[in-house]
Amino acid sequence: MNKKETRYLLGAALLILTLVACGGSDSSSTVDTDTTSASDTDNTQSDTQLGLDPDNFLTDALAQDISTTSCTLSDGTETQCYEIVINGVPSNNEIGPFCPTHIDDDETQGGVWFDGSGELYQLDGEFIVYTKTLYGDDWQLYDETTGEVYVTDTQVACEAAARPDVDPEYQNHCVQCDIEYYNGGVQQTFLIPVTPVALSNPEQVSADIGVALNGVVIAGPAPVSDILAANTIAAFDDCGGHINPVEGYHYHAALGCSDVITSVDGHANLIGYALDGYGIYAMLNSTGEEDYDLDECRGHSDDTRGYHYHAASAAENMFIGCYSGAQGSIEVAQ
Ligand SMILES: [Zn+2]
Ligand SMILES: [Zn+2]
Incomplete structure (x- = not known):
């Protein structure tokens, strides 16, 4: 209702902000014509960095609407981050069961x-x-x-x-x-850059690597x-x-529970975002294949999604191999 409208307006405002940010580094710089940059077919990573879309999160996954705030990334970059506060439990399914209680249990x-x-x-x-x-x-x-x-x-x-x-x-x-x-759930706050900042040397994954669209922490191994x-x-x-x-x-593996957005082009589904702002997608595409040319972080680029990661299989006890971008931060709100 009202909340949804606010989210929509926020999304629109962020889109404008993003467009402004892409148009030039600041208002005093030389203005290039939009048509020139838009028709530029150069396929470098920076041209196709799309970053996080707040509308992709399930509403019930969040303790409050996503907002933006100033933040400092792991490489010292001062920028704007989305502030995402999760409830700490999946909004779309129940937790458990974990241990069987008897050796006859199936x-x-x-x-x-x-x-x-x-x-x-x-x-x-x-x-x-x-x-x-x-x-x-x-x-x-x-x-x-x-x-x-x-x-x-x-x-x-x-x-x-x-x-x-x-x-x-x-x-x-x-x-x-x-x-x-x-x-009933540990509330946590993520600061994730609005515009990802690519690193020349990837950073090692930390204890927590991101947030799933259903409001669950994506953890490292x-x-x-x-x-x-x-x-x-x-x-x-x-x-x-x-x-x-x-x-x-928290999640240690991607087993389909946060695949809440189905890709329309056969690409694997988005499951969440890493702390550097790049999307994390499921391992397999719609035909059940993993046919990507991934880098050491398990990332690659395409024209639709820009740079993004694909989760590893559960058996590998990992989501991504490293961060290709400078990380935001996460804090437990207790
Ligand atoms: Zn754990
Ligand atoms: Zn991909």
Whole structure:
């Protein structure tokens, strides 16, 4: 209603701002005719940088309307950023389930697991038993008498297990936390550049790399070696997300849950934006292929989208390889 109108007006204002920004570096500079720049067929990256479109987010994913503010990027660039405040829970689907509770449970009663070795495992009772074969004889994630899986099913247990130095009491557990321990979602604020600033040397990915269109943090690789070293599985749900005490629910993989905008040209769907302002698209196009010539960050350019990334597969435990642009920032609002 009113909110939508505001969003529309905001979008229009930003479009104008973007057009002004593209037209010249400032008002006192020499004015080129628009027709010259528009008909320029030079295909360089800077000509096709489209950046973030606030209208692409699901309205219920946001705690407030997206606005713009001054910001400083990771390379020192002072510029304008979108301020995006997310509720911290997906607006389009439920969270979980994570751990199966019994070794007879089927795959609908648990989520998934990946350790970066190239496999995506369905987290059912059978997999819980299989961890002994997969990871070693000292693995025992369930009670051999009752078949019950050892799950961190209290806040104390989840917080003792979901930290780098896992409490020995919670080794050999399937780890999960409940979002209700954290007010039903952790609100976070992203500052993402309105106009991406390309870097000549890419920057390494950080703990959190961006935001999904349904209001969920897109995180960097899960620390699977630490998790496995404690004989634990930090279960993901079928969307590739799980909960930790610091940032609440977050994604470690793209499994289709934030594909809320279908590309019309057969290109993979947009799923969110990286902190540098470039779009992150799904891995596969509409015919199920990954036929892109990607750079080390998993990015490439086309005429429609400008520079953008394609997420890796869940089995790779990553979304993008690095940042091709200077990063904005993220902060937990608590
Ligand atoms: Zn995580
Ligand atoms: Zn692409």
